[in-house]
Amino acid sequence: MNLNNNYVDIQELKILSSNIENYYSINPVVSSEVLYKSLEDYIEWILNYTNGIFQGKIISYDNLAPTLFCVNGFKKKSAYKEFVKNNLYALRSYIQALKSTIDIRYIDRYKTLLLNLCCESEFAIVEYEKYYNKAPSSLMCAHGRRPELSTLDMSFAMNELFFIEHSDFSKFDYRDIKPNTIFIIRQFLEIFWRNVIGYSNITEQYSNAPIKKFTQVAWQFIEVNNKAGSRWYIQFPLKTKTISLVNTWANSFVHKTYIYDSHIQYMAMLVCRELMKVPLKSVQCFIDTNHPQAKMSTHFGDIRIKNYYALMDDFESDIKHKMPNSKINWLALQNVGAYIVTVGKHSQVNNDLELNYLKKYIYESFCSLCRGVYLYLKVLYGIADSKFNKIFKSH
Numbered sequence: 031m032n033l034n035n036n037y038v039d040i041q042e043l044k045i046l047s048s049n050i051e052n053y054y055s056i057n058p059v060v061s062s063e064v065l066y067k068s069l070e071d072y073i074e075w076i077l078n079y080t081n082g083i084f085q086g087k088i089i090s091y092d093n094l095a096p097t098l099f100c101v102n103g104f105k106k107k108s109a110y111k112e113f114v115k116n117n118l119y120a121l122r123s124y125i126q127a128l129k130s131t132i133d134i135r136y137i138d139r140y141k142t143l144l145l146n147l148c149c150e151s152e153f154a155i156v157e158y159e160k161y162y163n164k165a166p167s168s169l170m171c172a173h174g175r176r177p178e179l180s181t182l183d184m185s186f187a188m189n190e191l192f193f194i195e196h197s198d199f200s201k202f203d204y205r206d207i208k209p210n211t212i213f214i215i216r217q218f219l220e221i222f223w224r225n226v227i228g229y230s231n232i233t234e235q236y237s238n239a240p241i242k243k244f245t246q247v248a249w250q251f252i253e254v255n256n257k258a259g260s261r262w263y264i265q266f267p268l269k270t271k272t273i274s275l276v277n278t279w280a281n282s283f284v285h286k287t288y289i290y291d292s293h294i295q296y297m298a299m300l301v302c303r304e305l306m307k308v309p310l311k312s313v314q315c316f317i318d319t320n321h322p323q324a325k326m327s328t329h330f331g332d333i334r335i336k337n338y339y340a341l342m343d344d345f346e347s348d349i350k351h352k353m354p355n356s357k358i359n360w361l362a363l364q365n366v367g368a369y370i371v372t373v374g375k376h377s378q379v380n381n382d383l384e385l386n387y388l389k390k391y392i393y394e395s396f397c398s399l400c401r402g403v404y405l406y407l408k409v410l411y412g413i414a415d416s417k418f419n420k421i422f423k424s425h
Contacts, residue, residue: 036168038156042068042075047148047173054141066134069144073129076151080122083158089119091301095272098294099279114157117294121154124293142204143292149173150291179209179287209289215298216280219273220245222305223252225367226264226333227345228360235357249277251348262340262374266333267304276301306331315369330367337374338366 032039046068052058053065097104097113098120104110128147132140152171159165179187183206190197191207224245232244253274256264266273276298282288309332312324316338335341342360349356363370 036166036170037172038152038159038169040072040075040152040155042072043148043152046072046144050141050144050148053137062134062137066132066137069132069140072147072151073125073132076125076155077122077129079155080118080125084119084122089116091297091304092269092272094120094297095269095275095301098297099275101279101282111161114154114161117291118154118158120293120297121151121291123300124296125151127296139199139202139204142208145173146175146205146292149175150293153291154293175205175289177288179206179289184287208292209283209287209295211295211299212280212283212290215295215302216277216284218302219249219277219280222330222367223248225330225361226335227251227341228338228363228366228368229345230359230361232349232353233357233359235355238357241353241356247349247352249273251345255344255348262335262337262344264333264335264341264368267307267331268301272301273305304331305333308332309369313369313371315371316373317364325369327369333368334371335366335368336372338363338370338372339374 046065049060049065049068052060053062094116097109098116100109100113104113149171152173156165156169156171160167160169186203187206187210190202191210227248229248232241232247233239234241252264253270256270279290279298283290308326308328312326313332313334314322315325315334317323317325346358349358
């Protein structure tokens, strides 16, 4: 690799880029075999480049997450430098997966994949060269892409996905479809942790209408309260911080539609896979309230709960505190999305506790009403006083 006129000069990238343009044009001038070979050559170049840097080193998801899934920018140069290294590592992981999945039979569909590969890999390499190999800060990328989905893109996506059976795949714009993987990651995490706690939904106590964001409160509760040494504990294969970062990252796409690089999306998928990884052997857990049994499930990963009834009690208390007029619809013990290692003692939220929450809710509502009446009367008094002063002055 050479630096030429402030651009990286990677011969394999230049050939691939040229072949993409000449293959997907109206009148192709290169064959699918030629394009596929140039893709293979560039993949090998990236793997050789990154292998020389990482030399078999493995970076855990917990160490990758703080910079790789950062959505608010980097305040310190050192943090961005760490991101540059982790970003290149993620690219390497993605390329390894790509090498094992690309198929010349589907080369007609690869336009978006190849354009993104050229753009995203070049950026990762350029930034690494600048921050680790002392390349000029003026070094730039020759490739680029629109960073966000527009409303037009989303309009196309919703129509094409709904009528996907009738779509002409030769004209299918995968760029507008593929980033929706991030949305599925977000939904997966919300449903996953709702199942871990073990409830189907949270509804209004009397109307039975589902309460908004009833899935999101599951992870919020776990994130704050899951601590070693407490009366209940959930053990999972990743740090709490890692899961929170991926959750926030996926949530940002829903509101901003910023298209993260394919290799970052891929690493988020690997985090979800880690949560779903089945334990190596069956786990002794409580499927009913009588006795533990050996169990192994493919519906959730190696998530283990100690003192499940204490978890239920604390979650119910937390929800009642935040939403006094609510009801949690619990799943049967055998349907909880985790291995219940110990059940513990169960004590329903008693009537006195519910009454206290209700009293507090009524009291706070009454105080708010009084403040509103006071402010309203104050305004009326001000208006009357002003008019009285004008009448007084006129006489």
